[in-house]
Amino acid sequence: MAEAGWAILPAHVTGAFDRQAEACAALGSPFTAALCALIARKGLPTGAVRDRIAAWPGDVSSNGDSVPLRMAGVLHRLALTGHALSTHYPPQAPVPDLSGIEAALPATLAEHEATVLAWLESPPQTNEIRRSAIIAFGLAHVAKRTGLPLALLELGASAGLNLMPDQLSIQLGERHFGDATAPLALDPDWSGPQPPAQSFSVAERAGCDIAPIDLADPHAMLRLQAYVWADQRDRMARLATARAMATRLGIAVEAADAVEWATRKLEHSQPGRCRVVFHTIAMQYMTDHARRELSGVISAAGLRATADAPLAHLAFEADGKAPGASVTLQFWPGGERMELGRADYHGRWIAAAVA
Numbered sequence: 001m002a003e004a005g006w007a008i009l010p011a012h013v014t015g016a017f018d019r020q021a022e023a024c025a026a027l028g029s030p031f032t033a034a035l036c037a038l039i040a041r042k043g044l045p046t047g048a049v050r051d052r053i054a055a056w057p058g059d060v061s062s063n064g065d066s067v068p069l070r071m072a073g074v075l076h077r078l079a080l081t082g083h084a085l086s087t088h089y090p091p092q093a094p095v096p097d098l099s100g101i102e103a104a105l106p107a108t109l110a111e112h113e114a115t116v117l118a119w120l121e122s123p124p125q126t127n128e129i130r131r132s133a134i135i136a137f138g139l140a141h142v143a144k145r146t147g148l149p150l151a152l153l154e155l156g157a158s159a160g161l162n163l164m165p166d167q168l169s170i171q172l173g174e175r176h177f178g179d180a181t182a183p184l185a186l187d188p189d190w191s192g193p194q195p196p197a198q199s200f201s202v203a204e205r206a207g208c209d210i211a212p213i214d215l216a217d218p219h220a221m222l223r224l225q226a227y228v229w230a231d232q233r234d235r236m237a238r239l240a241t242a243r244a245m246a247t248r249l250g251i252a253v254e255a256a257d258a259v260e261w262a263t264r265k266l267e268h269s270q271p272g273r274c275r276v277v278f279h280t281i282a283m284q285y286m287t288d289h290a291r292r293e294l295s296g297v298i299s300a301a302g303l304r305a306t307a308d309a310p311l312a313h314l315a316f317e318a319d320g321k322a323p324g325a326s327v328t329l330q331f332w333p334g335g336e337r338m339e340l341g342r343a344d345y346h347g348r349w350i351a352a353a354v355a
Contacts, residue, residue, distance in 0.1 A: 006106075008043040009054050015040075016061040020068035024229065027346055031089075031096045031231035035075070036068050038098055045106035049116050063284060063318075066124050069227070074119040075101075077226035078112060090231045123285050125213065126227045127158040128235070129242040130347025131280045131316060132165040133186040136177045137195055137350055138314040138329050138340060139165060139276065144196035145331060146310055148274045149203035153265050155258045155294070156282030157207025159215055159224060160251040161242045166202045167249060172350065184241045192341060192352030203273055205251065208261040212253035215243055235346070258286065259293045266301035269309035275301075278314035281325065281345065302332030316343060324349070 008014070017040035024033035044050035053060070053067055060067040079089040085108060086092055088100035109116060139150060154163055169182040173190035175197060213220045221243065228235045254261065262277065277298055283291055298313050305311040313330040324344045330337040341353040 005046050006043050007046050007050055007054075009039070009050070013053060013056065013060050013067070014043075017068045020062060020066075020072075023062065027229075027344075028348075029229035029231055032072050032229040034096070034098050035072055035101065038102060039068070039071065042102070045109050047109055048113055049109045049120075052117060052120060067120070069124045070120050070122075072229075073124060073223075073227045074116050075108075076228075076230050077119065077222060078108065078115075079230065080222060080225055083108065083112070091233060096231065122211065124227055125158055125211070125223055127161040127213065127224055127239070127242075128280075128346050129161050129168075129184070129238050130186055130188065130235075131343075132162050132168055133170050133172060133188045133347050134280065134316050134327055134343045134350060135162055135278060135314065136165040136168075136170045136200075137172055137343075137352070138278070138312075138316075138327060139200045140172070140175070140177065140196045140198055141329055141340060141354075142274055142276055142312045142314070142331070143200035144198040145312075146274045147198070148272065148310070149201050151204040151270055151273045151275045152202055152206070153262070153275060153277045154205075154207035155262065155277065155279040156285070157209050157212065157253045159213035159220075159243070159246065160205075160207045160253040161239075161246055162280060163205040163207050163251055164202075164246060164249055166200065167245060173352075182245075184238060184245060186347070188344070188347055189349035190352070191349070193355035195352065196355070206265065207251075207253045208256040208258060209253050210255070210257060212255050215247050215251070258282075259290055259297060262294060262297045266297060266311070269304060269306065271306075271309045274310045274312060276312045276314055278316075280316040281318065283315075283317050299335075302330070302335055305332035307333065318345075324351070 017036045021033045021036035056067055058065045079086040085104055088097035090096055166178050168178045169180050169185040170177045171187040173194045175195050302311050311332045315328045319326040324342045327340040327343055329340055339353055341351050343350045
């Protein structure tokens with residue numbers, strides 16, 4: 001097969017790949033950064049994949065549809081399944097071979113065009129287990145305030161791996177949370193005031209996702225693996241350990257729209273428990289209308305909260321500021337909202353703002 005030519009992408013798409021390259025470099029993935037920079041510089045081989053990305057109707061950037069991550073994810077997926085690309089990818093290539101990837105891309109995209117196009121239609125899906133440390137930070141504040149067992153309700157839960165912060169060994173500054181004997185330990189760099197000393201207990205855990213990952217389905221797990229950057233083997237190892245733990249715990253995520261699910265779950269109070277609705281880097285994948293609806297549902301449930309049946313809303317979401325993303329907590333009755341601090345997107349560090 002003759003090698004196809006390459007075509008530069010439109011400026012706004014090129015800019016999105018450039019910015020994603022910068023973000024990957026800052027988050028410790030020089031390989032994915034170089035891959036995104038290659039596409040920003042050279043474009044893509046001519047064909048249906050290049051045309052689809054060039055004419056993308058929405059926001060291609062990480063603030064919208066995250067098209068660069070979709071492209072990086074599907075190429076990693078092909079590498080993971082034994083495609084010729086794998087010889088140029090970590091860990092098979094001790095030094096990642098970008099020139100080899102560049103040479104292989106025209107034939108790769110031509111051969112797997114249908115697979116790549118189908119992959120691009122779905123948003124990225126990650127279940128970064130280190131975000132459980134950020135969740136534990138918020139739950140310590142909830143426990144300090146209520147002293148009640150917690151009912152965890154996660155929106156955009158993916159495979160549900162962040163629904164078990166009480167089962168992990170989590171060190172936050174000078175405080176330890178969870179199970180010290182757990183096979184998975186998290187110890188993010190900590191700065192700022194120490195977290196509350198109050199431990200938390202989880203009485204119930206549930207999650208929803210528009211397209212949940214079935215932990216027993218190898219094809220679904222391949223999707224999660226593909227969105228782990230190829231040169232970050234430590235993240236891949238944590239994913240495998242977390243999968244085994246969640247399987248033993250029997251965690252399952254319901255396939256449901258976040259607004260509908262939250263409405264149903266918050267309809268009736270639960271005396272003797274504090275319900276905690278939480279989400280991590282999920283709101284950017286919802287429409288403005290859906291976000292407003294969800295906010296209304298949570299606020300309405302907050303108005304029905306009582307001292308014996310409180311409600312908390314814990315969010316770790318991008319806010320257009322740097323570094324990292326914002327960790328916020330709103331609590332009812334009362335509706336008090338506070339910014340607990342900021343954290344790295346992958347949970348490598350937490351900067352607390354309140355004690």
